[in-house]
Amino acid sequence: MKLLVLKENLNKGLGFTERVVSKSLSLPILNNILLSAKGNFLNLSATDLEIGIRYWVLAKIDKEGKIVIPAKVLASFIGSLPESKISFESINNILHIKGESFKTKIKGFNPDEFPIIPKIEEKEFLELNSAPFCQGLAQVHKYASLNQTRPEISGIYLAFQKNQVQLASTDSFRLAEKTLLLEAGSEKSNFQGQSLILPQKIVQELINIGSEKKGKLKIYLTPNQIMFEFRTKESSQPQLQLISRLIEGDYPNYQEIIPKKYETQIVLPREKFLNHLKTASLFSGRINEVKVKIDPSQEEMEIFSQSSEIGENQSLVQGKTKGKMTEVSFNWRFLIDGLINIQSPEVSFELNGEEGPAALKPVGDPSYIYIIMPIKAS
Amino acid sequence: MKLLVLKENLNKGLGFTERVVSKSLSLPILNNILLSAKGNFLNLSATDLEIGIRYWVLAKIDKEGKIVIPAKVLASFIGSLPESKISFESINNILHIKGESFKTKIKGFNPDEFPIIPKIEEKEFLELNSAPFCQGLAQVHKYASLNQTRPEISGIYLAFQKNQVQLASTDSFRLAEKTLLLEAGSEKSNFQGQSLILPQKIVQELINIGSEKKGKLKIYLTPNQIMFEFRTKESSQPQLQLISRLIEGDYPNYQEIIPKKYETQIVLPREKFLNHLKTASLFSGRINEVKVKIDPSQEEMEIFSQSSEIGENQSLVQGKTKGKMTEVSFNWRFLIDGLINIQSPEVSFELNGEEGPAALKPVGDPSYIYIIMPIKAS
Numbered sequence: 001m002k003l004l005v006l007k008e009n010l011n012k013g014l015g016f017t018e019r020v021v022s023k024s025l026s027l028p029i030l031n032n033i034l035l036s037a038k039g040n041f042l043n044l045s046a047t048d049l050e051i052g053i054r055y056w057v058l059a060k061i062d063k064e065g066k067i068v069i070p071a072k073v074l075a076s077f078i079g080s081l082p083e084s085k086i087s088f089e090s091i092n093n094i095l096h097i098k099g100e101s102f103k104t105k106i107k108g109f110n111p112d113e114f115p116i117i118p119k120i121e122e123k124e125f126l127e128l129n130s131a132p133f134c135q136g137l138a139q140v141h142k143y144a145s146l147n148q149t150r151p152e153i154s155g156i157y158l159a160f161q162k163n164q165v166q167l168a169s170t171d172s173f174r175l176a177e178k179t180l181l182l183e184a185g186s187e188k189s190n191f192q193g194q195s196l197i198l199p200q201k202i203v204q205e206l207i208n209i210g211s212e213k214k215g216k217l218k219i220y221l222t223p224n225q226i227m228f229e230f231r232t233k234e235s236s237q238p239q240l241q242l243i244s245r246l247i248e249g250d251y252p253n254y255q256e257i258i259p260k261k262y263e264t265q266i267v268l269p270r271e272k273f274l275n276h277l278k279t280a281s282l283f284s285g286r287i288n289e290v291k292v293k294i295d296p297s298q299e300e301m302e303i304f305s306q307s308s309e310i311g312e313n314q315s316l317v318q319g320k321t322k323g324k325m326t327e328v329s330f331n332w333r334f335l336i337d338g339l340i341n342i343q344s345p346e347v348s349f350e351l352n353g354e355e356g357p358a359a360l361k362p363v364g365d366p367s368y369i370y371i372i373m374p375i376k377a378s
Numbered sequence: 379m380k381l382l383v384l385k386e387n388l389n390k391g392l393g394f395t396e397r398v399v400s401k402s403l404s405l406p407i408l409n410n411i412l413l414s415a416k417g418n419f420l421n422l423s424a425t426d427l428e429i430g431i432r433y434w435v436l437a438k439i440d441k442e443g444k445i446v447i448p449a450k451v452l453a454s455f456i457g458s459l460p461e462s463k464i465s466f467e468s469i470n471n472i473l474h475i476k477g478e479s480f481k482t483k484i485k486g487f488n489p490d491e492f493p494i495i496p497k498i499e500e501k502e503f504l505e506l507n508s509a510p511f512c513q514g515l516a517q518v519h520k521y522a523s524l525n526q527t528r529p530e531i532s533g534i535y536l537a538f539q540k541n542q543v544q545l546a547s548t549d550s551f552r553l554a555e556k557t558l559l560l561e562a563g564s565e566k567s568n569f570q571g572q573s574l575i576l577p578q579k580i581v582q583e584l585i586n587i588g589s590e591k592k593g594k595l596k597i598y599l600t601p602n603q604i605m606f607e608f609r610t611k612e613s614s615q616p617q618l619q620l621i622s623r624l625i626e627g628d629y630p631n632y633q634e635i636i637p638k639k640y641e642t643q644i645v646l647p648r649e650k651f652l653n654h655l656k657t658a659s660l661f662s663g664r665i666n667e668v669k670v671k672i673d674p675s676q677e678e679m680e681i682f683s684q685s686s687e688i689g690e691n692q693s694l695v696q697g698k699t700k701g702k703m704t705e706v707s708f709n710w711r712f713l714i715d716g717l718i719n720i721q722s723p724e725v726s727f728e729l730n731g732e733e734g735p736a737a738l739k740p741v742g743d744p745s746y747i748y749i750i751m752p753i754k755a756s
Binding site: 070073077080082094102105106107272275279283309310312314316317 | 451454479661689695
């Protein structure tokens with residue numbers, strides 16, 4: 001392998017690739033990145049055996065070839081360089097790197113030892129706008145269960161329908177759902193009516209990539225695996241592919257839990273609600289309990305919390321009220337978690353008594369809903 | 379105790395005071411702040427028994443009194459409030475806090491249980507400009523030894539001379555010295571010829587305060603203790619006092635180590651030198667060794683590092699050279715530590731062979747010097 005590459009391009013690719021690299025002690029080869037030079041591109045590949053990544057960097061290839069290099073050393077080294085033009089040459093599994101003011105050797109490994117990242121047949125695909133899809137994932141992903149005893153709810157659920165896709169997650173205490181419209185034409189794809197469960201890790205990577213990459217995203221599906229492909233503009237060469245296994249199992253029929261109506265509603269300024277909850281949290285006890293009280297004869301909500309050790313706090317937030325008087329206990333952490341992913345200045349807080357599920361909805365945006373279960377009176 | 383206070387003022391005071399509060403499990407009363415209302419001020423006091431702080435906040439006092447309140451709860455609570463006017467009232471060691479939209483009770487303790495922070499007789503003092511003094515401390519403080527077997531070098535040394543004060547620290551591998559000019563008139567003070575050793579913790583607090591507070595700083599000294607006092611403008615009321623014990627013992631005669639001449643000199647761009655060292659550090663072995671090589675027939679320095687596991691790196695930094703050819707090994711961490719506290723764009727790197735002390739000096743600023751010992755050839 002012998003090539004010339006620009007630091008800036010390589011550095012960006014190493015940033016994405018290094019995140020996927022495993023920190024495995026039992027399989028140290030996974031701590032590396034496979035570099036392959038072919039055609040006009042240097043390809044960077046890494047895998048932790050659950051997800052895989054391939055990234056293509058434009059390069060001037062003098063001699064094709066492959067080498068496996070420790071990810072952390074390579075990424076830190078390239079990141080630290082002040083120069084823009086870098087030459088790579090592999091000799092006996094040692095990578096020689098040169099620039100105007102430096103000469104460096106990094107010890108590598110035999111590329112044959114590197115695991116193969118599965119290829120997915122690039123037949124039928126669904127094309128989406130990258131940014132809204134990745135932002136939608138960011139609004140739901142952190143409510144998935146961390147508990148692995150029910151693997152199906154440890155992932156993020158995607159359900160493709162006629163002209164929309166629903167993203168959902170739950171840990172059985174709360175649940176979030178985001179609905180994204182698909183572009184015209186996608187009704188014809190064989191994704192129609194399909195649903196799947198994505199592992200947390202690939203979702204995390206998509207959110208990370210989506211926050212940088214605009215443009216289109218293609219999704220390829222097999223019964224057990226999924227591939228996300230990002231291209232730059234109209235290039236025939238993909239720039240980045242992420243491959244992941246899917247989680248097996250049936251996702252719970254969460255639609256049943258979403259309340260169709262409410263007994264009490266208050267429309268609150270989101271920022272103020274959030275700040276009052278943070279203050280109240282200082283006085284809540286071990287189970288994070290805060291009590292909210294809405295008397296629709298008054299245009300306000302009372303938030304109350306107390307701890308036998310610290311003291312107590314009672315505060316009022318003004319808002320437009322509707323329905324009947326209510327007093328319900330919540331885990332403040334779950335309320336704050338929900339408010340954080342709502343971007344609108346006002347939020348509709350809809351309650352269904354002491355034990356019924358409550359909802360937080362962004363005012364003016366029907367595409368998102370967050371459901372939270374009350375703490376039951378003991 | 380009953381009073382009215384502005385959130386902003388109180389919050390600032392709690393910020394400084396809370397930093398001093400101990401996280402002691404054996405003496406839980408030290409996790410608190412003593413609030414005392416008297417005259418036109420609410421005083422906040424805290425101590426960890428090594429250092430003490432007193433902070434005065436302007437307040438409208440309706441009834442004088444005292445109460446002891448958990449520092450973390452109070453600071454977090456006040457910090458979380460959106461409002462500006464806050465009322466305090468203590469009833470049976472419970473602090474009742476009220477604002478327009480909230481009512482809160484925080485459980486406190488009997489003020490008699492709080493330890494007494496020593497008073498220092500306000501006789502003779504030395505007056506300094508706060509900002510340059512605290513910035514000077516910031517340039518030396520982190521080279522003091524962390525090892526408590528030689529307590530005298532675990533602190534920062536201050537030596538008052540005719541019209542200047544020297545600040546110094548060392549851990550025997552490196553040493554930093556900053557010289558500050560005193561204002562005219564201070565020759566008459568009884569600080570003349572005095573020297574003392576300040577514990578790390580008080581220096582850390584002075585740096586923190588000095589980064590915010592401009593104006594004058596008064597220093598009061600007793601044989602075992604020191605007090606630093608900050609006032610706002612011409613107010614007769616001090617705003618903040620910090621009291622600390624002094625470290626006993628004789629500080630080593632470090633002046634002997636500072637080389638008066640050099641065998642080899644190179645003047646380097648500071649930022650570039652720093653970046654090349656960071657790159658080199660990736661390839662250095664367990665003892666952090668990097669080798670620098672200067673051949674004064676060429677206007678450059680070579681930096682070389684290698685590790686049997688990772689590989690090797692060789693790089694060149696351009697600079698003006700003088701003196702004889704040399705090749706010396708250093709701990710890259712100590713070189714970087716020194717460069718970080720130098721602000722000038724160019725640095726003079728002065729070497730004295732394989733075993734002699736080397737110096738880093740900011741070009742154009744004779745008030746600062748950083749000495750570093752080479753790694754001896756084994």
